[in-house]
Amino acid sequence: xxxxxxxxxxxxxxxxxxxxxxxxxxxxxxxxxxxxxxxxxxxxxxxxxxxxxxxxxxxxxxxxxxxxxxxxxxxxxxxxxxxxxxxxxxxxxxxxxxxxxxxxxxxxxxxxxxxxxxxxxxxxx
Numbered sequence: 001x002x003x004x005x006x007x008x009x010x011x012x013x014x015x016x017x018x019x020x021x022x023x024x025x026x027x028x029x030x031x032x033x034x035x036x037x038x039x040x041x042x043x044x045x046x047x048x049x050x051x052x053x054x055x056x057x058x059x060x061x062x063x064x065x066x067x068x069x070x071x072x073x074x075x076x077x078x079x080x081x082x083x084x085x086x087x088x089x090x091x092x093x094x095x096x097x098x099x100x101x102x103x104x105x106x107x108x109x110x111x112x113x114x115x116x117x118x119x120x121x122x123x124x125x
Contacts, residue, residue, distance in 0.1 A: 006030055066116045070095070073112070074104040088113050088122055 002011050003019065007026035021027040067081050074095055084090040092113060098104035116122070 073107045
């Protein structure tokens, strides 16, 4: 019986009803392209009109300088302070805890925190 190949669309002769490709090469190519497309579709980012809106970003230099200033005052590492960054209250409580335990210098950091909160419109009590 004559059938049409799914990949290259050539006609070929076969004795089997379920055969869909003229060769193993065409079968491999067709399935490779199909699986590749499905993999790419899975990981492709959906595009929304919301994504195209330009959001105001916090300056990395401002954040870096703020954390480095806290680092120099309290002697806590940059990474440990940066873990809690967006929430200034968590940073303050972490510094207070480290000062009680004895891992940080006892310094009042409220003024620095308030200045930074005003500069970037963050919430700090």
